[in-house]
Amino acid sequence: MSRLYDTVEPSVIDEDMLQRAVEEQGPKDEAGKLAKEEGIDFNDVTSLRLDFKNILKIDNLWEFTNLVKLQLDNNIIEKVEGLELLVNLVWLDLSFNNIEVIEGLGTLTKLQDLTLYNNRISRVENMDSLTNLQVLSVGNNQLTELENLIYLRRFRQLKTLNLSGNPFCEDVEKYKQFVVAYLSHLEFLDYRLIDEQSKEAAIDKYQISIDEIQHNERAEERKQEEKQQKEEELKIHTAAYVEYLDGSSLFDSMYSEDSDGQRLNEMPGVDELEIRAWFAKKFLAVCQKIFEYGLTENEKRQAEVNQFWECVEEAKTENKEAGVKILEAFNVERKRVSQLNFIDDKIEAYHVQITELWDKLMGLELQLVDQLEEIIKDFERNMQEMVSMFIENVKGHLTQCRDLENMHHERMMEISIVTLEKVIKNELDEEISEELRMLFVDKDTIIGAVSSSHDLHLLKIDNKEDDIETRIKNWLSLMMSRIRNEEEIKRNRVRVVEVNHQIDQLKDEIDNLEFLQGP
Structure with missing residues (x-):
């Protein structure tokens, strides 16, 4: 080579x-x-x-x-x-x-x-x-x-494959049968058409192995479909600012960095009284409410956004149709002007006509600007109300989470004090780990551990609240900025340029005396 x-x-x-x-x-x-x-x-x-x-x-x-x-x-x-x-x-x-x-x-x-x-x-x-x-x-x-070629099964549109000249081609019959059997979607191999008889014989020879591969492929496809579906769902949940709140993510995060809380859950009595189980059940139920509420509100916001753009397009369409009528009227008048007897009369009348056309078209554009400004103001006001309502309700739910944490904290503190007294009196009925025992050296240590765990849990709830509020406010701010500064300003500039360009062309007709012949 x-x-x-x-x-x-x-x-x-x-x-x-x-x-x-x-x-x-x-x-x-x-x-x-x-x-x-x-x-x-x-x-x-x-x-x-x-x-x-x-x-x-x-x-x-x-x-x-x-x-x-x-x-x-x-x-x-x-x-x-x-x-x-x-x-x-x-x-x-x-x-x-x-x-x-x-x-x-x-x-x-x-x-x-x-x-x-x-x-x-x-x-x-x-x-x-x-x-x-x-x-x-x-x-x-x-x-x-040859087994490496099974990799090519994923390319469903692959119709032509050239492999000639590779070492595995030395056994021509085995090589061709293997490729034709496993890559049954091929039409040409080494630039030769694969006939149906050869394909059927090859598939029949490797049928058992192919069936197994197809079974595994279907399983993998289902797995990929499920993964894709979960990814699509996560996108929707993220757009609603409630991703992972339909599970234990927030609850688990409170303990992920809380080593004291993890050890305190090992205290005698915590399991018997089902304190953690009760806390988790109530906490997750509130998170589920936030999740469902978030999805519902996201649908309402999206419907409001879609309605806004429909109103914008409707206003543009009506304005465009009005512009077309003005131009049609202008062309009728231009034909009349072209039939005047004297050139000076034609030029003067045409100048007046062009000026009136510019006034009407620019007036129409100003009318659209005002109309869109009202639509945008109404939309922004509605969206601000929806976002404020969403934030207020989410905060209300998360306040319930804080209340649950406070109740959990009180019960954990009670058990901790009782356990401390038993440790001091050596009256514990069961063994505890050395790490847990280290928290019960005195009252200040155990109270500090329980309080530290409590503070960390509240911080996680606060962070989730701040995250949701910040993200939805940023979304609204960026969307309104794009609508005002990118969409509307850009549209207005383009339209003004179009009108002026159109008027300039009409004025050029005067200089070239093209209008004398009529439209």
């Missing part, structure tokens, strides 16, 4: 090489000269050939973000890298290089045709994200394990 030019000094993909390649492959004659003079934006290039350049390292291609086809064949490339930003690639040729590992393709999700022919690859791997792959060539490499 050596190259005739391996002894030549390796080339570097630099600005000059890329510029030359783009110019060579770009338009010719006058169009080519013009493109060269004006300069070619790499971002506009969709196809690029860098073959036979003795390139060792892929580099400096980050500007070619719209590249669809890339040829890097017949070089001395050792590592697939530097392609991360070429997310629009559909066709990639890396054949006749020195690549040993398939890698660096994770972001190329649009890739349909991948050629790695004649390299040093020993394993097919690291292509999970190439879900659109239809053609793959890894012939003339160092693939030795």
Whole structure:
């Protein structure tokens, strides 16, 4: 697999090489000269050939973000890298290089045709994200394990596969039957059409093993579907600011850093009186209420947001229709003006008409600005009320959590004092761990431990309250800022420019006397 030019000094993909390649492959004659003079934006290039350049390292291609086809064949490339930003690639040729590992393709999700022919690859791997792959060539490499090809079953759109020239191809019959059986979605193998008879015979030979693989694949698919569903649910819960509150997350977090609380739960009497179980049950019930309330309120907020955008679009549509009627009336009047007998009369009348048109269109835009401002104000007022109500109710529920913690604290303090007295009198009926016994050296120590645990629990509740309040307020602030500063201001500027451009064009007609002939 050596190259005739391996002894030549390796080339570097630099600005000059890329510029030359783009110019060579770009338009010719006058169009080519013009493109060269004006300069070619790499971002506009969709196809690029860098073959036979003795390139060792892929580099400096980050500007070619719209590249669809890339040829890097017949070089001395050792590592697939530097392609991360070429997310629009559909066709990639890396054949006749020195690549040993398939890698660096994770972001190329649009890739349909991948050629790695004649390299040093020993394993097919690291292509999970190439879900659109239809053609793959890894012939003339160092693939030795047929079982490795089972990896390609995940590429459901893969129709053409070239593997010829690899070590496992020496046993031709076994190799072809294995590939055809396990990759039954293939249509072409080594550029030859797979006939149905061969496919059926191959599948029949490996049926037991294939059934087992399919069973495992279905199990994995179900697992992935469940994972995806949980991720989607978590997104909804996070958008509602109540993620994980349908479980024990907040309760568990109170003890995760509370070593004293964990030891105090080992005190004699805590289990018998079911203090922790009672506390957990009541606490989790309140968290569940917050969770359900949060989801309900999130739906209401989203409905309000959707209604707002519907109102905005309705106002824009009505305004646009009014603008169309004004222009239609203008064209009717322009036709009348063009039929006047004297040029001076035409020019004067046309000037008046254009001025009136500008006044009407700009007046219409100001009317829309005022209308949208009212819509935005009403929306903001409604959203502020909804957010305030949400925060108030969440705080009310979390106050219940604090009350439960206070009750739990009192009961734990009572048991701690009783236990201390028993320890001092050596009247404990059961053994306790040395770590727990260390808390009962005196009254101050045990009271301090119980109080410290209590304070930490309250801090966790306070932090959750602050987190929910901060996040929903930030959401509202960012949304309103985007609506006012990005959406509306941008729309208004674009419309003003459109109107002025339209008026300028009409004024140009006067200078060119085009209106004399009528519309």
